[in-house]
Amino acid sequence: MKIRDYAVLVSILMIVVMMVIPLPPLLLDILILINISLAMTILLVAMNTKEALQFSIFPTLLLLTTLFRLGLNVSTTRSILTNQTGGEVIETFGSFVVGGSAIIGILVFLILVIIQFLVITKGSERVAEVAARFTLDSMPGKQMSIDADLGAGMISDMEAKNRREKVSQEADFYGAMDGASKFVKGDAIAGIIITIINIIGGLLIGVMVHGLPVGEAASLFTLLSIGDGLVSQIPALLISTAMGIVVTRAVSDGNLGSDIIKQLFAYPKMMYVVAGTLMMIAFLTPINPFLILPVAGVIAFAAYRMQKALNEEEKSEKEAVSGDGKEIEAMKSPESVIDLLHVDAIEFEFGYGLIPIADKNQGGDLLDRVIMIRRQLAMELGIVVPVIRIRDNIQLRPNEYIIKIKGNRVAAGEIMLDHYLAMSPGIDDDSIEGIETIEPAFGMPALWVNDSMKEDAEMAGYAIVDPPSVVSTHLTEVIKRHAHELIGRQEVKSLIENMREASPAVVEELIPNLMTIGEVQKVLMKLLKEKVSIRNLLIILETLADYSSQTKDTDVLTEYVRRSLSRQITLQYAPQNEALKVITAGASVEKKFAESVHRSDQGNYLSIDPETSQLIFQKISEQAAQLQQTGVQPILLTSPAIRIYMRQFIEGFAPDLPVLSYNELEPNIEIQSVGVVNISGGVNV
Known part of the structure; x- marks a missing residue:
């Protein structure tokens, strides 16, 4: 802990100590002046804050200052009743400020208490209560807005964290202010009670203990008690005003003084009306015109200066507008719609029935999943996936969603939020009942099963996937498939x-x-x-x-x-260094491709007659289908010379079939050829 931290702790402990230990009048004077100075400081800070959270310590500070004033009240009461003096400051307030009249002092004190208790404290308490309620009610909407901006990539993780902390701090602050306002209310009541106790107790002690006449005792202790009440209630009034300023302060770009000048005197012409009204009062009422006319003249002169400054500002704005005439004309031209031509790289649109998967308040975690998808693809593919725009579309069916790449629809699906997707292990179980469908990411047959059937499907070996996972998996696979377009x-x-x-x-x-x-x-x-x-x-x-x-x-x-990249490609298809099962292009296919490559100035291209192409298509498809039935991903292995042309050849009918060459595989990997594709000799296995 630093020295200043110890200083604060010691100061708080001394507040409790001075309630027990009698203090000399000189020290009381110093503490009273510190109390008044602290109240003025708090008021000025409250006036210069732009938003409430800039003075977040205010509720705690309000408690400490209230405790400090009550400690001073106890100490001054002890000094007044014991020594017939509360210090020079209290005596000055009791004699000079109220003119030495006990009745005037009582009236001034009551007016201050009424202003603080019924006007400022009551209003501030109500505003703090309403602000706390509205802040708590708006928290879910603010959190959802932050999550949406984060999911759309409009803000960073750090900015989202800061905004979430600010929302939480606002709720805590206004909740604390709602409770802290009760301190001020209780302080006002305590001030009245303490003053009455001082007056009555001082009268009794002055007569019975000090032997003073009743009149002298009443005058002395009443003035001292009123002085004590004033030096206590004036700082309390300042802090109550500061509390009202803080809880009623809206966020702005300036402090309270600049906002008042800017907004209250924004219409100088209205001040001429005020000056004219004062002149009418001067001439139509018995009030001395020499009292009113100077005030009216000052207001009129101020209105003239402000109107002149406003006209100069408008003139400079018009000059700036005229200087930018060409830009304005350009904005009016058809080219001004250029901003509307922007197309998002990736869009995810869904029907209104799927809003719960994106609404965090309803348990939706789609936005968090999108963030993880972007990170996952950055690790897997090595690219920064563009921002994924997520929006609802009332033109879609309630449970439908579509995925767009650069404005074009590339994939779609339909899910049931109150069901689970059950994918068969290969052998269907007739006891499992559900709605037949196709898994959107990989095109596998599946069932939508309800909660009661979910456990039975798991026992039967079905893979159970919840709807948000179905959507995120589909979105991930679509981005992988179209990564080259991004x-x-x-x-x-x-x-x-x-x-x-x-x-x-x-x-x-x-x-x-x-x-x-x-x-x-x-x-x-x-x-x-x-x-x-x-x-x-x-x-x-x-x-x-x-x-x-x-x-x-x-x-x-x-x-x-x-x-x-042979090591990377080998590990991609044989991650555990297990044997790699492949379909091999036979000698006849290799020869046919090598003979069909034509070279030109625009590059090399493949030219094979339709009958041969159809035959090769058929052979590869048969081999791939047989391998898929065994649960193994089919891979076509060719020589390095024709790999690129084989890939171009099968891209139209089997875009997901990997085509590798011998040079792309590590020498230590075991290759098992489960089929050979030939033209003349058919399919050799």
Whole structure:
């Protein structure tokens, strides 16, 4: 703990001590002046805060200052009744401020208490209570808004955390203010009771103990008690006013003084009306005109100066507008709709029946899942997935959702929120009843089962998936399938600039001397299209730097990169170094493809007659289907020379079928050929 922390602790303990130990009048004077100064400081700070949370310590400070005043009351009461004096400050307030009249002092004291108790404290208490209630009621909406902005990528995790903390702090602050206002209310009541006790007790002690006449005792102790009450209630009134300012303060760009000047005198012409009304009172009533006319003149002069300043400000604004005439005309032109042409990279739209999966107040966690999807894909694919726009669409069926990539619908699905998706283990159980459907991510047959059937389906070996997981899995697979469409030149430039910080040598060698950003983008797109991660960007750029001086063909360069990523590709399809089961392109297919490659100035292309193409399609499809039935992912293995052309060939009918070459697999991996595709000899197994 620091010295200032100890100072605060000691000060709080001394408040309790001075209630027990008698204090000399000089020390009481100093403490009373500190009390008044502290109250004025709190009031000025409250006037200069822009929002309530800037003075978040106020409820606790209100309790401590109230305790301090009550401690002073106890000490001054003891001094007055014991020594017939409360110090110079109290005597001054009792004689000079109220003119030495006990009756005037009592009336002034009662007026201060009434103002504080019935006006300021009562109003502040009500405002604090309503503010606390409204703040608590609005918390769910504010939290949902923060989650929506975070899910849409409009704010960062740190900003979302700060906003959540601010919402929580606002609720705690106004709740504390609602309770702290009771301290001020009790302080006002205690001030009245203590003053009455001082007057009555002082009269009795003055007569019975000090032997003073009744009149002298009444005058002395009444004035001292009134002085004590005034020095206590004036700081209390200042702090009550500060409390009212804090709880009624709306968020603005300036402090209270600047806001009052700016808003109260925003209409100078109205001040001429006020000045004219005062002049009418001066001439139409018996009031001395020389009292009213100077005030009216000052108000009129102030209105003139403010109107002049306002006209100059409007003139400067008009000049600025005229200087920007060309921009305004441009805004009026048809080109001004250019901002409306923006297309989001990824959009997720859903019907109104699926709102609960996105509404956090209803238990929805879609926004959190989207954040995890973006992080997961960044780790798997090595790209920064663009912001996913999530919105409801009343044109869709209640339980329907669609996924768009760059404004185009690429996938859709329909889920039932009150059911679970049950996917068969391969052998259907007739006892499991549900609504037949197709799992949207992988196209597998499934059932929507209710809660009562869920446990039976799990016992039967069905894989049970809740609706939000179905949606997030589908969204993840769609983004993976279209990842190559999401990486443009700007995204590639950002990746390269990030790599430049870690490995500047390879970037400076490659770009722009050997390749452009666009050429690197084409290579990365080809890799992502075949679900090859580009996270190891350093190896990719180094390979391009090695071979781009030999060829500019991005297809060939992609093959070189795949060869450099052989360990990554091998682990992708054989993560545990187990045997890799593949379908092999036979010698006849290899020969046919090699003979069908034609070279031109625009690049190489494959040309095979339709009958042969249909036959190869059929052979590959049969082999892939047989392998899928055994639960193994089919992989087509070819020689390096024809891999790229084989991939182009099957892309139209089997885009998810991986095509690998021998050079892309590590030498230590065991390869088991479960089928060979030939043209003349049929299918060899």
